[in-house]
Amino acid sequence: MRIEDVLIDLSFHSGRNELVDDPRWENGFLGSLRPFKSIDAVEYNFHSIINCLKIIFPHIQRNNQLDKQLVSDISAIIHYGRTWGVNKDGMLRRNNLISLEEVHQLDQWLECISTVWCMILITEDESLAFEIYNLNYK
Numbered sequence: 001m002r003i004e005d006v007l008i009d010l011s012f013h014s015g016r017n018e019l020v021d022d023p024r025w026e027n028g029f030l031g032s033l034r035p036f037k038s039i040d041a042v043e044y045n046f047h048s049i050i051n052c053l054k055i056i057f058p059h060i061q062r063n064n065q066l067d068k069q070l071v072s073d074i075s076a077i078i079h080y081g082r083t084w085g086v087n088k089d090g091m092l093r094r095n096n097l098i099s100l101e102e103v104h105q106l107d108q109w110l111e112c113i114s115t116v117w118c119m120i121l122i123t124e125d126e127s128l129a130f131e132i133y134n135l136n137y138k
Contacts, residue, residue: 001055003056006052007067007073009028010074010077011069012027013028013030013049014028014029014076015076027041029046029081030080030081030084033081033085034084035097036092039102046109046112049113050116050130050133053113053120057120057126057130081106082110086107086110112132112136112137115132116129116132116133
């Protein structure tokens, strides 16, 4: 997969892509939370995001500057995922659309994405960057 394709996929996962009529927008990570479809859809998207980060890892390591869209997309996924689905006053919990077990699982996936993203930024060691994912989700 090309870097350009990965960036497009992440833009759909974050709901930041302007092509709102494209099914990828509704079926991306944040799209699967709003409206909440199922925890299975969210899990599928979690693995897809990690796969995108694995593909883009070498590109990030070769460049001294990060693409603002990439940073915005990952930040949106983590922030809105927590705000909508994990926070007590978030729309999914406030409206009783997600169980506490699903909240816990969503929080773990968001923590994994956050940790992987942080490790990508601070290490050149791919196995270390994806260690949390490989230990818990492979």
